[in-house]
Amino acid sequence: MSETLSLGDLIDMQIRQSGPMSLATYMGLCLTHPTRGYYRKTDPLGTKGDFITAPEISQTFGEVIGAWIADLYIQMDRPKRLTLLELGPGRGTLLADALRVATRASGFAAALDLKLFETNPVLIAMQREKLGNYNPHWIEDIEAIGGAPVIVLANEFFDALPIRQFVKRNSKWYERSVGLAEGKRSFGLSPTPYEEALIGEEFASAQNGEVAEIGLAAQQFMGHLARLVAPRGGAILALDYGHARTQPGETLQALSRHAPVDPLDQPGAADLTAHVDFQALGRAARMAGLTVHPLVEQGAFLSSLGLAERHAALAAANPHKAGALDTAFDRLTAADQMGALFKVLCASSPGLRPAGFAAP
Structure with missing residues (x-):
């Protein structure tokens, strides 16, 4: 029954x-109910879903992240084995775009051990199709990352805890x-x-x-993750919307078909999220022994990685898409869209200088 x-x-x-x-x-x-939870059963992304994330807005987002990963790999002295872990990789779009760039770095492709933290069978099928050439492995426990140096990507992951x-x-x-x-x-x-x-x-x-x-669950998850990264070496990159500092206020929201709905109305049928407390996340990573770099807004971060230049090159090669590309660029970087509300946190091994961040 x-x-x-x-x-x-x-x-x-x-x-x-x-x-x-x-x-x-x-x-x-x-x-996350095993059979009826929102993230267990459907593809929530895109115009036909409930929300859209940055990688689905423009390929340039993933491409500059790929350059960021390659730069960090080189700073790490090109380890012979490197685990790249994405938390909640959606359709695999971010990694598909990022790896197209990162694998141009000498030695990266041979070193890559791609791991995906995902439980949704619908999304896993999409990830397998997009990322199959990179021999990915799916994990449901972050303890299964192995012993190699690791770079972790978390794009709009912590807001859903x-x-x-x-x-x-x-x-x-x-x-x-x-x-x-x-x-x-x-x-x-x-x-x-x-x-x-x-x-x-x-x-x-x-x-x-x-x-x-x-966000106790987010803090605990970050602490656990950072304790895994610290002895292996590497970094955690988290992009999400939220507050730079802990402050009173309630931000719980439910989205269905890109519109707000009552969070109590249809459990499992709408996305429930809350703004990330980046100060608390940073504290959890710092307590685990990682260096936490000064928080930066997404617009400034992407611009520092050359998003504007990559966008201009893509528009020049596809003039018939220039209007759509301009709209996507503005959505990712403009202060009144994702540029200021979305922020980027990086916690890394001491001594690393991740691109896009000022010295701690």
Whole structure:
């Protein structure tokens, strides 16, 4: 019988049996339930999907990332074996464009050990088609990266990890939960206050009614990942939308067909995300022993890698596409589009100087 129930039905049953669940638990079920989770069953990308990511906007995005990877490989003294890991590689578009450039570096193709952190069978099939020539290996546990030096790409990965929200009431913090009110899913608050010291000093001056949004899953994942990279050598490159510094506010959103929807309405049918707290991510990587380079906005980062020059060359070779290319370039770099909201974090082995970042 459970096979015929929707994810919403299963969540409602769990709430009736065990009481309200934390927002983090709800998000985890919506996104990664083994059979009904949003990221387990469909291709969410593109105009026919729910959202579009930078690699799908223009090939130039992946190409300059490929040049960035090649430069770092050379700085690492061209190791005989190099693991390149992408977290949530979507359709494989970013890597297809990046590897077309990176493999021009002498020794890179022979050294490459390509690993993809992915569980969605629909997307895995697309990745296999685009990246099959590079002999990729799919992993569901980042511990399986092997022992070679490693470069990690995480484009719009951390925003999709579950968050916790705490609301300040009468000078105390209460965790936001998902329960049932008159048979419908609704937000509520835990009746027991949370220890203020565990919320973090960044929220000490928050006023009553304000929200502390904590990406604990993202911080833990980054810490785990950084502890794997540190002894092997290499770097983590994370591109995502979010805040440079920890601050009060709530950013949870649900998207379906490129439009906002109620995050409680159809569990598993919409993408749930929240802004990344880059200060917290950087702290997790630094505690693991990596050097965290000064955060940079996506527009400035891509420009420093030569995106404008690559765009101009592509437009000159395809004049009939110049208008579309101009639109794509603006979308990636303009401050009122992805250029400022999206930011780029790099954590690397000490001594490396990743392109696009000022000295730490």
